[in-house]
Amino acid sequence: MPAMDVWMIWLALGLRWLHWVGIGLVLTGLLAFRWSGRARWRLAVAGLGLAAGSAFAWPAVYAASMTPGNVPWQVLLVLGAGAEGWLPGVAALLDLHPDWVSAWRPEPAVPLAGSALRQTLWLLVALVLASGCAWLAWRVASKPLGWMLLALAAVLWGYRPIPSPALLLAPASAHSFRQPDVAFDVSGLSLGQVNYQRHCITCHGAPGEGPTRKTVGMARWPTVLGAALFETRPVGELYGHVQYAAGHAYSQRLSEAEVWQILDYLRVAAAGTTLQREQAWLQPLPAPGMSIRCTGAWGHARSLSDLRGQKVRIAVQDGGASSVAARALPDPRLVDVWLLPPNADVPAEAECVSTEPGTWQTYGWLAGVTPEQLSGAAFLVDRQGWLRAFASARDAQGWSRPDSMCGPVDVAQTALPTGSLSEVLDTMARRPVGPLVGARL
The missing domain is CATH 3.40.30 (Glutaredoxin)
Structure with a gap:
């Protein structure tokens, strides 16, 4: 992965840690009874601002790092303002590819609606005013005025005008940004083919050729596992469908490594089909690893x-x-x-x-x-x-x-x-x- 993307991922994961640091500051300000009232007040407000800012920023940064191409700032603004990034699980803080926290994700293929882009300006104004009120609440010495400013900041945050996500974003699942944790090498791809032939080919058929006759009369028609599958859906969503989708024949029966290896095999097979048809691999591929x-x-x-x-x-x-x-x-x-x-x-x-x-x-x-x-x-x-x-x-x-x-x-x-x-x-x-x-x- 390019170095810039790696640093952006680490920045996003660091913001998740800062979120909990901010919550810790809030609790310290509320419970440190031996401190002066002014110090406790400022510490709690600073912690609240840090927690809110981190909850807003980390989904946007993480999505930008995991999305191919440049993501417009308006899209990231809407994504951050609408993401359910509060209280990420403590156990997930050590996960390099955490579950996605929003029902939406950036998608370069989605055309950006002009009305939604204009609405993001009002969203930006509301967020700037909310941040300004929180900063003033931290600075003023008068506790009643500070509470009023903090309440105003909460109202502005709670009623921020978020454009309809469907006008700027694509639907997402908890696994949208999951990434393979197995090596992309000859041995793993060979195991992927073995497991595909053992578990999948009976219904799905050979890669790219479509379902077999056995599927006639099935309530759910199996997916055609060709190149288009990888051109339109993130690999994490494909993983989630195989591993967790209700009704899938092998839900919870394949290990995580086996699912990733099958998907890697299908990705390589789809690339070869595309090369024969279009004289090009239309999606980037690393050279499979091998011993030399x-x-x-x-x-x-x-x-x-x-x-x-x-x-x-x-x-x-x-x-x-x-x-x-x-x-x-x-x-x-x-x-x-x-x-x-x-x-x-x-x-x-x-x-x-x-x-x-x-x-x-x-x-x-x-x-x-x-x-x-x-x-x-x-x-x-x-x-x-x-x-x-x-x-x-x-x-x-x-x-x-x-x-x-x-x-x-x-x-x-x-x-x-x-x-x-x-x-x-x-x-x-x-x-x-x-x-x-x-x-x-």
């Missing part, structure tokens, strides 16, 4: 993650002559990782190799082909670990456009390969993948 063996300067590397910070070319070799040999020639700008079949002889010219079982199958899913058809293909991975370009074994024209492989773009443009590795690397450097959600990098 390297020589020379990279002799210390034991896994693909050890090469983070370097541009990596993953070339699929069958152990003999293949069409990718020219693309895999040593290049000082890249670290080469060759995918070889298990027990294959390691060529002397290979910089890094992986013979881990399941790598061909996993990267075949990403390419939308069978393992037998994968030999000769190649993948480019940027310094942050994102898959950025693809070269098919059947396509002699070159690499895909790296600026169109990580998000929705004009499909007509994504189908035009650049061909030149230098141009591809230059585009990768000029157009990095932006802040994203769900990246375990």
